[in-house]
Amino acid sequence: MFNSIVMVKQVPDTANITGKVMKDDGTVNRSMLPAIFNHEDKEALELALQVKERYGGTVSVITMGPPRASEMLKECLYMGADKAYLISDRKFAGSDTLATSYVLSEAIKHIGEFDFVFAGRQAIDGDTAQVGPQTAEKLKLSQVTYAEDIQQIENNSVRIKRKIDGGHEIVEAKLPLLITVVKGANEPRPFNAKFLMIYKNAKTLLDLEKIANENSLLVLEDLVNEYKEKNLYITTLTTEDLPSIDLTRIGLHGSPTKVHKVESVVLSGGEAVNIPPTKEGISELIDTLLNDHILG
Amino acid sequence: MENKTREVWVFIEQRNGKPADVSLELLSKGRKLADTLNGVLKSVVLGHNVKNIAEETSKYGADSVLLIDHPELEKYRPLPYSRMMNKLVNEHKPRIVLFGATVIGRGLAPRVASNTVSGLTADCTDLQISDVTYLKKEYQELLLQIRPAFGGNIIATIITPDNPVQMATVREGVMELHELDAPNPVKIEEIPYIPDTTDDLVKIIEQYREESKVNLKGSPIIVAGGYGLGSKDNFKLIHDLAETIGGEVAGSRAAVDAGFVSPDRQIGQTGVTVRPKLIFSIGISGAIQHRAGMQDSNKIIAINPDPEAPIFEIAHYGIVGNAEDVIPNFIELFKHKLK
Incomplete structure (x- = not known):
């Protein structure tokens, strides 16, 4: 029996950025981009679910983000996660990787006992690969990054295949452990129809607040209890639920790195020789390249 | 939190007794940064029987070396390496620490930044030293950590204004390598390795190399x-x-x-x-x-x-x-x- 916590992130679909998404000042209009489940995190969840199937235990997912990230948490439940946590507070806004890892580590301590913490290697909006190891350090955990497969678990030891520069490595690591999962490790399973039917009605605290506000006959506390009993409550943690959190270490203020400048690049060129896409044009280009000894 | 030291450090990654190209490239860049700061460039070498690597780093501009040479450090493992780096950084508070954005560097640098509460920017494509005005405050000689962001659609300049140690990772091939014609003799400071019960939490069972047949860097x-x-x-x-x-x-x-x-x-x-x-x-x-x-x-x-x-x-x-x-x-x- 092993208990896993999987750190997941909802990210803007940066692969599909086109000119329309860029504002005139060179910044990105996030609202124009669809929000997606970061794929490496999904592979991390798949690996955690495989551990649960083979050895028993539970899988909890945790994300820090705005309320709409609960859409992704529901997807996790549809895949087979047992419990979902949304870590959401305006005070977290502007957190860099260090502040984020601090919040996540505090939330994980709050959630409690675990054998594994899983995460994707990196998220496509920043590509930093920092939050996993930073969280491990804060939780005083050992780590295995770039994991591709868990081969076996025996006597509190996990045998893992991981990528390294120029090859692969098999390591044996003691539990508890943080693992980051690299792209291509596995094929995340599709939604389970049964779970979809159940969890499509799952609600976050904010969802229930909205319902309570719209109907004066309903009391928020009762609603939360009702959803908890039905196992349909997506636990929402704010700074108030994490009393040990040091507010000077979160958000923009608690982040050592700051964005000083953002710019769309002024390109040096504009001097490209325009070659017509005709046989004559291409022929001339080849002649130039041959004469300049760049080709041939 | 002003940092008075003028030390630029480069973590030297080594595999099988050879330094990684990216570490040497970072020394060349680090040399320039140290010169701008009127400071010193130190290489940090962890491994076993790696004194030759420590000496070699002077060819790329290192003034001195912090060397920890011990059998436990022969191959990279996250805990002994990060534990020793944490200790060095906490004790010396260098102004700048650079790591290669390799599998090793991307596992190690975040742990060190997390432990020492330092700013860390990944995959920088340029590094510069400049005075900066940030939120109406003047900062002298900050490290500008320049990188494409947001899926690579914009260029962001990141700074670490209020924490003493500024860290960055850089990918191989991004910085240009310069070998010095007449390097200064290098000063090696050997630091004792302190064992810990956590060292063996991750054991390497087997490594296999799959040398890539692809050589984009060397292709004309x-x-x-x-x-x-x-x-x-x-x-x-x-x-x-x-x-x-x-x-x-x-x-x-x-x-x-x-x-x-x-x-x-x-x-x-x-x-x-x-x-x-x-x-x-x-x-x-x-x-x-x-x-x-x-x-x-x-x-x-x-x-x-x-x-x-x-x-x-x-x-x-x-x-x-x-x-x-x-x-x-x-x-x-x-x-x-x-x-």
Whole structure:
């Protein structure tokens, strides 16, 4: 029996950025981009679910983000996660990787006992690969990054295949452990129809607040209890639920790195020789390249 | 939290007794940063029987070396390495620490930054020293950590104004290597290794190398294709052209993500940085993160049906057209001319 916590992130679909998404000042209009489940995190969840199937235990997912990230948490439940946590507070806004890892580590301590913490290697909006190891350090955990497969678990030891520069490595690591999962490790399973039917009605605290506000006959506390009993409550943690959190270490203020400048690049060129896409044009280009000894 | 030290550190990654290229490239960059700061450049070498590596770092500009040489450190493992680095950084509070953005560096640097509460910026494509005004406060001689951001569509300059240690990772090939003609004799400070019960939490059972046959960095001619090719089938045009002119095949991140070409052939900020004699950019729009990996190429030929594609702004020759039309013509004409 092993208990896993999987750190997941909802990210803007940066692969599909086109000119329309860029504002005139060179910044990105996030609202124009669809929000997606970061794929490496999904592979991390798949690996955690495989551990649960083979050895028993539970899988909890945790994300820090705005309320709409609960859409992704529901997807996790549809895949087979047992419990979902949304870590959401305006005070977290502007957190860099260090502040984020601090919040996540505090939330994980709050959630409690675990054998594994899983995460994707990196998220496509920043590509930093920092939050996993930073969280491990804060939780005083050992780590295995770039994991591709868990081969076996025996006597509190996990045998893992991981990528390294120029090859692969098999390591044996003691539990508890943080693992980051690299792209291509596995094929995340599709939604389970049964779970979809159940969890499509799952609600976050904010969802229930909205319902309570719209109907004066309903009391928020009762609603939360009702959803908890039905196992349909997506636990929402704010700074108030994490009393040990040091507010000077979160958000923009608690982040050592700051964005000083953002710019769309002024390109040096504009001097490209325009070659017509005709046989004559291409022929001339080849002649130039041959004469300049760049080709041939 | 002003940092009075003028120390620039480079973590020297080594495998099987050889320093990683990226570490030596970072020494060359670190030398420049240290000169701007009127400071010193220190290499940090962890390993076993690696004194020769410690000495070698002077060739690339190191003034001195912090060396921890112990059998437990022979191969990189996250805990002994991060524990010793944490200790060094906490005790010395260097102004700047640079790591290669390798699998090792990307596992180690975040732990050290987390432990020492330092700012860390990943995959920088440029590093500079400059005075900065941030939120109406003046800061002297900050490290500008410059990197494409947000999927590589913008360039961000990141600073660490209020924490003493500024850290960054840089990918291999991004900084240029300079070997010094007359290096100064290097001063080696040996630091004792302190064992800990956590060292063996991760044990290496087996390592196998799969040397990549792909050598983009060393190839004088590269033919790179993008998502604009539309399908893996169409991407064969890239292979055909590369074969005809004797070049290596490469791809943009989008082409790799779409499965047109393997990840070890990806050019860009999160892939390989290349400076070939000639590069074809075909069906590649030219997002910043891609350009960061190829804009210093000697000659760039862009082929794209969209005349507004940013790739044309850095190209030397631009052909507005479809790959399906242009490439077969190019191959046929080239073969004919070589006869």
